[in-house]
Amino acid sequence: MYRWICLVVILVWVGGCERPASDDGNRAGEAPAAVDEATTRALEAELVEADRDFAKAVERTGLGGWMGAFAPGGRMIARGESHIGREAIRRRMLPAFADSTFSLTWDPVYAEIAASGDLGYTVGRYTLSIGSGDSASTEEGTYLTVWRRQPDGSWKVQADIGNPAPGTDGD
Secondary structure (H helix, E strand, O other): OHHHHHHHHHHHHHHHHOOOOOOOOOOOOOOOOOOOHHHHHHHHHHHHHHHHHHHHHHHHHOHHHHHHOEEEEEEEEEOOEEEEOHHHHHHHHHHHHHOOOOEEEEEEEEEEEOOOOOEEEEEEEEEEEEOOHHHOEEEEEEEEEEEEEOOOOOEEEEEEEEEEOOOOOOO
C-alpha cells in the first residue's frame, strides 16, 4: 500500500508540472515562481484548514460534502480501485453515504506545500464505521490527500487514498 501512496503522489505531482499557459503570466510549461518560507507555512496551515473543512462538510451534508471537495478530474483510490472524475467517485461513494449507519471522520496531522504554492498534500488518520449491533464494523487507518489550489484561491482534492491499519476490519 505504501507503494500505491507514493505512486499517487508522484503521478499527481508530475501531472501538475505540465500545465498550459495561465493568466498569471507564466508561459506554458514554465513553473510558477517559488513562494517564500512564511508563505509556505501559511499555505500549509490553510491546507490543513481546508482538509478540516472537508471533514466538517461531510459530517454535515454527507455525499454532497464529499463531492464538493473534489476537483473535476479528481481521483479516489478505494480498495485498490481507482475512480477518476466526480461521477465515478459519486457512484463509488453513493452506497456508503446512503446507509444511515455509515460514518467517516478524519483529521489531518501533517501538510506540505510544493515550492510553487499551488499543490500540496495532507496526511492524517481516519475512522470509518458502518452497521450497528453485531453487524457493526469499524476501520481505522491513515490517508493521503493531494490538493490543488484553484484560480479562486480555494483548494480542491486532486487525489485521495486511504490505508487501513493492520488489525481493523479493513485489513
